[in-house]
Amino acid sequence: MLRKTVIPNKPRFSLVRQRAYDLLANLDICKFPVDPREIIRCFPEWHLVGWFELHVNTGVDDPLYLDRDKAEAKTVIQRGTNDYLIVYDERVDNPQRIRWTLAHEIGHIVMGHLTEFDATALNRRGLTEKEHSVLEVEAHCFAAELLAPKTIISRFDFHNSPQGISLICDISKDAAEKRLKQIKQADYGYYPSEVKILRNFYKHLAFGEFYQVVHNTACRFFPSSIYPELCKECRICKNCNSFITDDTYRYCPVCGSEVPEPYMYSPYKHHKGMFVISNISDIHSELYMQGKQYYEIPIKDDKLLYCPVCKNYGFSNLSGKCTKCGAPTTNHCTAENRILPGNCRFCPYCGSEATFKKIYDILPERLSVNNVKIPDVYDDYIECEYWPFVVMTVGMWEKAMDLYVALEDSIAIYDGDDMIIFVRGSNEQVVATREANTILACLSNNGLLPIKQITVMIAEPIMA
Numbered sequence: 001m002l003r004k005t006v007i008p009n010k011p012r013f014s015l016v017r018q019r020a021y022d023l024l025a026n027l028d029i030c031k032f033p034v035d036p037r038e039i040i041r042c043f044p045e046w047h048l049v050g051w052f053e054l055h056v057n058t059g060v061d062d063p064l065y066l067d068r069d070k071a072e073a074k075t076v077i078q079r080g081t082n083d084y085l086i087v088y089d090e091r092v093d094n095p096q097r098i099r100w101t102l103a104h105e106i107g108h109i110v111m112g113h114l115t116e117f118d119a120t121a122l123n124r125r126g127l128t129e130k131e132h133s134v135l136e137v138e139a140h141c142f143a144a145e146l147l148a149p150k151t152i153i154s155r156f157d158f159h160n161s162p163q164g165i166s167l168i169c170d171i172s173k174d175a176a177e178k179r180l181k182q183i184k185q186a187d188y189g190y191y192p193s194e195v196k197i198l199r200n201f202y203k204h205l206a207f208g209e210f211y212q213v214v215h216n217t218a219c220r221f222f223p224s225s226i227y228p229e230l231c232k233e234c235r236i237c238k239n240c241n242s243f244i245t246d247d248t249y250r251y252c253p254v255c256g257s258e259v260p261e262p263y264m265y266s267p268y269k270h271h272k273g274m275f276v277i278s279n280i281s282d283i284h285s286e287l288y289m290q291g292k293q294y295y296e297i298p299i300k301d302d303k304l305l306y307c308p309v310c311k312n313y314g315f316s317n318l319s320g321k322c323t324k325c326g327a328p329t330t331n332h333c334t335a336e337n338r339i340l341p342g343n344c345r346f347c348p349y350c351g352s353e354a355t356f357k358k359i360y361d362i363l364p365e366r367l368s369v370n371n372v373k374i375p376d377v378y379d380d381y382i383e384c385e386y387w388p389f390v391v392m393t394v395g396m397w398e399k400a401m402d403l404y405v406a407l408e409d410s411i412a413i414y415d416g417d418d419m420i421i422f423v424r425g426s427n428e429q430v431v432a433t434r435e436a437n438t439i440l441a442c443l444s445n446n447g448l449l450p451i452k453q454i455t456v457m458i459a460e461p462i463m464a
């Protein structure tokens with residue numbers, strides 16, 4: 001590779017984001033928190049070692065002069081090889097800071113700071129103050145995009161608070177505050193790898209997997225004085241294990257059970273008739289609350305996106321009821337008539353039933369590979385983990401509502417370029433078969449899957 005003779009005069013923010021996104025996409029990273037150590041392990045030519053470990057094993061007083069330069073990490077190319085040695089100070093007593101430092105060093109490598117310029121020594125003795133500042137800013141911004149990619153976190157509703165970003169991405173409050181400000185700023189442009197990142201993270205976004213991440217991150221601080229403030233973002237109902245994501249909720253929106261206020265909440269669950277009280281890091285994870293995300297009826301602007309009972313979506317919202325079956329189109333508390341989120345079966349403020357509870361009660365169990373008979377001829381087929389994302393793109397991006405409604409409760413398996421889609425009934429089968437070309441286009445353009453033919457079948461449930 002030809003080296004550039006000079007370091008840029010200013011940070012290349014667009015290129016930084018592009019390369020961070022490309023790395024996330026190429027490694028198929030699909031959940032938070034992003035682990036820099038796992039990324040480093042993906043590259044055999046990258047070697048990570050702690051300063052103290054290197055000091056003990058080599059006898060060198062100050063490996064890479066971290067102490068002398070008051071640095072928390074440095075990266076160098078080992079002579080005569082293309083290998084990178086990343087040395088970090090494991091004496092830093094802050095896991096979030098170490099994670100950020102490692103992401104920063106990955107940024108130096110991915111941005112080519114050690115290879116693409118004539119001046120490759122990443123220290124103030126080899127670079128001018130301005131050159132050093134440009135490279136440090138680029139690596140810092142890379143760390144931000146790697147650990148908290150804007151294309152993903154901008155899709156969360158953090159209620160203008162950095163706390164959620166800090167818990168989901170496992171970064172410091174200061175870093176989270178900066179990311180929250182950056183979310184509101186204009187983007188540098190569109191990056192081709194964004195679709196793949198969105199596809200990979202979709203289950204994490206849409207099915208509440210990130211709530212457990214929030215809960216686990218907050219649990220690290222239990223029972224410190226800051227824990228009650230952190231657990232406002234996510235408690236878990238001890239009756240049905242649903243996530244409680246609003247600190248004003250006093251009742252579980254799924255089962256109606258009373259839930260403790262944040263300052264009274266404990267992350268432990270009953271074990272052999274007693275609560276275990278110990279350091280959160282010393283007990284097996286099964287002793288902590290594990291959350292469950294329940295199905296949410298699709299809504300938009302507080303109203304049903306379509307009626308899940310009769311599949312009608314062209315109804316008038318003036319009456320507040322579906323024009324075909326009479327199901328309520330908005331979710332209300334039956335006692336106080338306040339509008340509630342679509343996932344509420346019960347009012348989280350008073351515990352009364354919500355109008356959507358009757359809908360949830362009559363809906364059949366959602367289709368899954370665990371409750372649908374898969375013919376033996378398809379034994380070699382695997383579940384399409386990106387199918388929910390593809391279905392979303394059918395409705396939200398392609399605006400094909402007939403097809404979206406038909407596929408919203410469906411599963412897909414595939415082998416090579418052949419896919420089998422299992423739908424709820426004959427009407428859904430007719431629509432999906434008719435719109436096969438739209439499905440194929442979404443599989444290719446959005447799902448990034450090489451499917452060439454699809455077969456739509458009516459799901460046969462496994463009888464208990």
